[in-house]
Amino acid sequence: MPQAPDSPLPVVIIGAGLAGLTVALHLAETQPVIVLAKRQLEEGATAWAQGGIVGVLGSDDSIESHVRDTQEAGAGLVDERTAEFIARHSAEAVEWLVARGVPFSPDPEGPLGLHLTREGGHAVRRIAHAADATGKAIHDVLLDEVKRHPNITLREKWMAIDLITNRHLKRSAQEAYEQARDMGRCHGVYALDIENGRIETLHAAAVVLASGGAGKVYRYTTNPETSTGDGIAMAWRAGCRIGNMEFIQFHPTCLYHPQERSFLITEALRGEGGILRLPDGTRFMPAHDERGELAPRDIVARAIDFEMKKHGLDHVWLDATHLGEAFLREHFPTIFARCLSLGIDISRQPIPVVPAAHYTCGGVVTDLHGRTDLPGLYAVGETTYTGLHGANRLASNSLLECVVLGRTCADDIQANLPEKAPKLPGWDESQVTDADEEVVIAHNWDELRLLMWNYVGIVRTTRRLERALHRIKLLRQEIDEYYAAFRVSRDLLELRNLVDCA
The missing domain is CATH 3.90.700.10 (Succinate dehydrogenase/fumarate reductase flavoprotein, catalytic domain)
Incomplete structure (x- = not known):
């Protein structure tokens, strides 16, 4: 649906997990928001998270202790400034969730009346939880609030195809849009309505990647079907730096x-x-x-x-x-x-x-406000590499990162809304036809995931990595040729994103 001339451009958030919903709720008081979910809104990694969310709340705990545990779990490759910032805001993050009605497990004697548990790598009990289904409890509460918010539009079974950047404007509207002479900005996203195959051009004041990690690149994973590295791959194709993708955490x-x-x-x-x-x-x-x-x-x-x-x-x-x-x-x-x-x-x-x-510790390189290398493009959550996790994520730091940096991301977007919006070109399907060999997608999907598990798994060797790289290059060439020739589908887009992440 085209944007009305006088209405403000929405912020488009790709992903409806904790990271995306947190950004949406902070933004929606002043800015229209569109949230894209490529499957059911209730699906996604957040709802699968069992353990809890870290909060430096107890009298026996400290910010320094949490940072120290995070550093040790991350093999010394954690950015200390990031870890300190997130630890310092952890109590505030838990309080924000409590205020929204998240039913954490109670303990009348505990801080904030909460029962705190302990997980591997933590020196003390500091994890607020809702029995053993914390992610679902948090997601249910926030999703209900988002559904009721008049300034938030939820689009279920919509999948982002690619980001719209200045390179797209060169074909159509650069002369009419003076800011397009800048070397880069994200202006929106091409999105697929999965149920009817329609592709829409979504203008955006900003785009937020909150689509999760890339765990489905492996044959065995704790991740849901949604974890196909969509945001990471789109950002990479748009020219953003991707960091530390070799650090995949195995639960x-x-x-x-x-x-x-x-x-x-x-x-x-x-x-x-x-x-x-x-x-x-x-x-x-x-x-x-x-x-x-x-x-x-x-x-x-x-x-x-x-x-x-x-x-x-x-x-x-x-x-x-x-x-x-x-x-x-x-x-x-x-x-x-x-x-x-x-x-x-x-x-x-x-x-x-x-x-x-289990978890993609690397991803799109961002700062503490979710800013990527491309103005107008932000990223939050497992899609990102902020420096918090290093080579290995400390248990229950992931939900915390989503809440803390979801707020700072929303604050930065509100402070940097663009003054103008360019005319964007529509999606071009003039050179493609309907696919007639879906078996190609299924075969390449299975081959990629088995290859990654056997050669790029928990224990890796130089010889295995070299073999994997050789085969992945061939797979990527096959998939790119298929993508260029046929109309897009969710399966094809997910395979394309996974091979880019691999």
Whole structure:
């Protein structure tokens, strides 16, 4: 739908997870907002987050302690200024969520009346949580508020294709738009209405990439179907710097079951005393790290991978039977119910677990206001590389980053709205036809994900990486040729984005 001449341009947010919804709510009091979600609004990585959100709230905690834990988990590659800024605003972030009605697990004796739990890599209890489904609890509350806000338009099953930058203006409106002589700005986005195949040109005062990570580039992942690196790939194609994409965090404990390929077993279960064991019952983590099961995720994931390869195992066991049924039902109701539905009573049986790709620690390079290298383009959340996570993310820092930097991003957008809007060219489909070989997409999708898992997984070698690079270059050429010849679809766009991320 064309923009009315006198109405303000909207801010277009790509992604409806915690990062995108936080930006939308902060912006919507003064600015119209459009939020694009390529699948159901309730889908996405936020709703899958179990553990919680960090808040430096307790009397036994400090900003310095949180920064120190973040640095250690990130192998010393964390940007200290970023970590300090986010830790300093963590209590404020939790308070903002409490004020919106997020039903965190209570504790009358706890700070803000909240129960704080502990996860691997944390020196103290500092994680506010809603039982074992924190992400869903937060997402449900914010999504309900967004749905009711008159200044926010939600577009479900709409997928961004590419950003509209100055290079697009050269074909049409540069002479009529004096600011187009600048070497770069993001003016909007081409978006696909997935259900009817219509492509729309969306003018935007600013575009915010909040589309999550690229976990689906791997065969085994805890990520939802939405995690195909869309924002990262679009920003890269627009000329933005991408940083530290080699740092993919592998969660140590994904449920190993043929009926549940992506169900995560939260770190908090180990934080409360869960023990990793071999099939004969041997506890193995103390041999790898003195912190045992409370070591950071990368150490635990590598330890499990080592033991599986050493003993020829398909999985290891996470034993929580000693915690008791009442405790497990109260603190981990989602995990208890899901496992029970699969015939696993976790109060009496250990849980079969394997590592899986979990979090993209790298991404679009941004500052503490979400600004990218391209004026008018912002990014927040797992799509970004802010320097917070380094080589490995500390548990429960991700939701915190979304809330803290979602606010600063919105503030910067409001302070830097463009005065003019150029005329933008429409999407050109004159040289393409309907695809007649969908099998090409399915085959390349499977090949890419298996290749990445086997050659660019938890443990990598130079020879494996060289082989992977050679094949990925060929895959990318095939996919680019297919993209140039046929009309776009969600499957094709996701494959194109994944191979760019790979």
